[in-house]
Amino acid sequence: MATNGNDAKKQPPSPSPLRNSKFFQSNMRILITGGAGFIGSHLVDRLMENEKNEVIVADNYFTGSKDNLSKWIGHPRFELIRHDVTEPLLIEVDQIYHLACPASPIFYKYNPVKTIKTNVIGTLNMLGLAKRVGARILLTSTSEVYGDPLEHPQKEEYWGNVNPIGVRSCYDEGKRVAETLMFDYHRQHGIEIRIARIFNTYGPRMNIDDGRVVSNFIAQALRGEPLTVQLPGTQTRSFCYVSDMVDGLIRLMEGDNTGPINIGNPGEFTMMELAQTVKELIDPKVTIKEVENTPDDPRQRKPDISKAKELLGWEPKVTLRQGLPLMEEDFRRRLGVPKKA
Numbered sequence: 001m002a003t004n005g006n007d008a009k010k011q012p013p014s015p016s017p018l019r020n021s022k023f024f025q026s027n028m029r030i031l032i033t034g035g036a037g038f039i040g041s042h043l044v045d046r047l048m049e050n051e052k053n054e055v056i057v058a059d060n061y062f063t064g065s066k067d068n069l070s071k072w073i074g075h076p077r078f079e080l081i082r083h084d085v086t087e088p089l090l091i092e093v094d095q096i097y098h099l100a101c102p103a104s105p106i107f108y109k110y111n112p113v114k115t116i117k118t119n120v121i122g123t124l125n126m127l128g129l130a131k132r133v134g135a136r137i138l139l140t141s142t143s144e145v146y147g148d149p150l151e152h153p154q155k156e157e158y159w160g161n162v163n164p165i166g167v168r169s170c171y172d173e174g175k176r177v178a179e180t181l182m183f184d185y186h187r188q189h190g191i192e193i194r195i196a197r198i199f200n201t202y203g204p205r206m207n208i209d210d211g212r213v214v215s216n217f218i219a220q221a222l223r224g225e226p227l228t229v230q231l232p233g234t235q236t237r238s239f240c241y242v243s244d245m246v247d248g249l250i251r252l253m254e255g256d257n258t259g260p261i262n263i264g265n266p267g268e269f270t271m272m273e274l275a276q277t278v279k280e281l282i283d284p285k286v287t288i289k290e291v292e293n294t295p296d297d298p299r300q301r302k303p304d305i306s307k308a309k310e311l312l313g314w315e316p317k318v319t320l321r322q323g324l325p326l327m328e329e330d331f332r333r334r335l336g337v338p339k340k341a
């Protein structure tokens, strides 16, 4: 049983007897909610590399796409279900990576009531599933639980500075409730939980018009449009390449610690520095345009990853300057903009 300082009193239920049936082939049946999205589809790729794994994706395709999983469709160890996590799901699995939730601010603010339902009812449903079948469940929480942080860098012990009634609350308060539910199911029902607090992650397969800053700047540079730096431009983020993120999530799932554990790259950049870097790497001729920001935008964000280092033996390997060209290559292919010789 994982430890978090408070000993859980109850043992988790034993795995479903169906797992021992004569049709049992894989050693691990893994559900990934939101697996058709950006991080989820990279996680599917990594988990499918292990022939002992059977992977089931449940996704409603709100921000994800079957295209992200095309190479696995029809594979005997892979299954894709169109499913909204706000509805119950009755299947037999050993592990649940619960990612389902729109992540880009533009998309999570589009239908905030649905975002809250996804975070609250969706997480309740997945915890109910974990309880029924005795599965271990990992939640992809977010650095947004720290809100507009007054401590810097952010440690897991920091309780955050979140506006409960703002336009971002459906997402950040939604994820905070999801974390609460995870710990209540752990304490009350002995469910094996893992919580990752993910910091800004980027890489190939992000939606081209996703609205997040790295995808925006790369798409704008390739289209020859101005890079839109939202004011003041001095706000900071720390960007983690997706392969490092997936490695961290799997280590957390396989390890003995409930978390929450920050998973992110501590390299911190202002948005103006990010724009300058993209400009320099992709097209020095593009211009930078300052535009209005949105309410409650966090002014600074940088993970303290001491826990991930110590408890998971994890730290990121890919720097921003190494990761941006990998994403540029993918965006060039999808936008049909070849690199000039």
Ligand SMILES: NC(=O)c1ccc[n+]([C@@H]2O[C@H](COP(=O)([O-])OP(=O)(O)OC[C@H]3O[C@@H](n4cnc5c(N)ncnc54)[C@H](O)[C@@H]3O)[C@@H](O)[C@H]2O)c1
Binding pocket: 033, 034, 035, 036, 037, 038, 039, 040, 058, 059, 060, 061, 062, 063, 064, 065, 083, 084, 085, 086, 098, 099, 100, 101, 102, 103, 104, 118, 122, 140, 141, 142, 143, 197, 198, 199, 200, 201, 202
């Ligand atoms: N990428 C980041 O920087 C970042 C940072 C912090 C946390 N996270 C978390 O990681 C997870 C994945 O993020 P991402 O960047 O891959 O985003 P994404 O938008 O690409 O993926 C989310 C996936 O969830 C699916 N989905 C949304 N609502 C659903 C619902 N009700 N039922 C079923 N499926 C649903 C979407 O269709 C999509 O495939 C999210 O939980 C997000 O909150 C991401």
Ligand SMILES: O=C(O)[C@H]1O[C@H](OP(=O)(O)OP(=O)(O)OC[C@H]2O[C@@H](n3ccc(=O)[nH]c3=O)[C@H](O)[C@@H]2O)[C@H](O)[C@@H](O)[C@@H]1O
Binding pocket: 102, 103, 104, 105, 142, 143, 144, 198, 199, 200, 201, 211, 212, 213, 214, 216, 217, 228, 229, 230, 231, 235, 237, 271, 293, 294, 297, 298
């Ligand atoms: O890592 C996290 O925890 C969270 O980070 C992001 O939220 P945010 O940091 O606001 O992401 P972006 O929309 O990419 O914005 C980052 C910064 O870039 C700025 N920005 C954004 C877009 C743009 O075109 N220009 C620009 O300057 C924003 O003002 C903001 O300061 C993700 O979208 C969330 O899913 C995630 O949970």
